[in-house]
Amino acid sequence: MIEIIGLKKSFNSKKVLDGVDLAIERGKITVIIGRSGEGKSVLIKHIIGLLRPDSGKILLDSKEITALREREFNELRKHFGMLFQGSALFDSMTVAENVGFPLKEHTGLHDDEVMKVVAEKLHRVGLVGIEGMMPADLSGGMKKRVGLARAIVMDPEIVIFDEPTTGLDPIMADSVAELMLETQRALKTTYIVITHDIQLTYKIADMVAMLHQGKIIAKGTVEDIKKNPNPVLKQFLEGSAEGPIKVY
């Protein structure tokens, strides 16, 4: 269980997180939704230790991780995987080198063993025979898949997805959603997804939480969320310009 308790973060006096409280269950897909610029990325950067909170804490299996020193967090990060919005593949490395990078850094595996694991993970995300290609030669969807293969290559306990479908066409977005479901069901991993893609949310979420003005304003299953009368949540789910959220 990941428990986020009273998490606050400001940048140059601008409050981004204003007391976030959220419990994320193990082995489930939790989707955090919210408008762009509402602090979703800031929230997951706290979970993975890229940012430190001004106040509040995050507990991982009852152990406070926000107080960890950088070296301790580095150890913990080996149990995390992350798929970035733009995939964040290393331009100077081939697909195989990208996917195998965490293995080379943290395990004593020989090159041929690394290549075996890389091929297996690439196969799991539906990519075969592209090990020697460079990231610049891949389409957006393929980059996401390679990014996912890299995120799960160490068999992490928790995988974080930052806008996994942004920039993809609807068919490719659906195929990435299918892939996320398939890998999560197969590996029983905890997936934390931040997105403003409602279709993706409905398709994959076991639990949904909405972040608005620095706070979690609603949480529950997809059915709970659909029934929730909160006008802000309703406007967001309907994708309407009319409502309590003002566009300008």
Place this chain on the structure above:
Amino acid sequence: MRELLERLGKMAGALVTNTGLMALMLFHASIYAFTPPIKFRNIFKQMEFVGVKSLFVVVLTGSFTGMVLAYQSFNALKRFGAESLVGPTVALSMARELGPVLTGLMVSGRAGSAMATELGTMRVTEQIDALHTMGVNPIKHLVVPRILAGVLMLPFLTVITDFVGVVGGYFVGVHLLDINPGVYMGRTMDFVNVEDLFYGLYKSIVFGLIISLTACYHGFYTTGGAEGVGKAATNAVVLGCVLILAFNYLMTSALL
């Protein structure tokens, strides 16, 4: 008046912040450079990039500078009937000043800008964040190899610049200005010694550190997308060149 003071205050604040962050980066890099595992592959890759790939530009710079220096010194020295001193003039100038400084400036323009651009792009495309999330220290993985490459390769490049400068000077002096080759080489040997070469090499080590540190600092802390990457590259080169010239003066005054 108040606006001016506010601006000056902001500039002073930024200067202190930047200097502090750069010193901190150097401190961390110095520690990680000796913390196992040492990433030799990354270091050799950067040494090839800074050293081997800068060879062409430093050979061109060194040879043309040596040739021009021979012409100019010949023009000045013949007024005193001291044309035979063209050789030592070229060699001393190259070894003590122009070799390290020109190599530093050229490598700053070529490798420093490329380092800042590469790290800046990695920052804005979240590749540095990706390293963090994989439990890989980006300073150790990205900054240490670049700083080591700068510090180790600049002296080698400087020796090459010195050598081609002297060869260029010899070519102009002996073949175009008709100085006797024996006199040219003999006078050069009389006046130039190994200390002169080392004097320039000490400087080049410092210049290598300046180039790689300013490039890594500006690249690593890039903000603001593609525009930010461009600014990082420009700032890295400008600051690198200014610091090379300033430190050259300081070191010359301290070493002489």
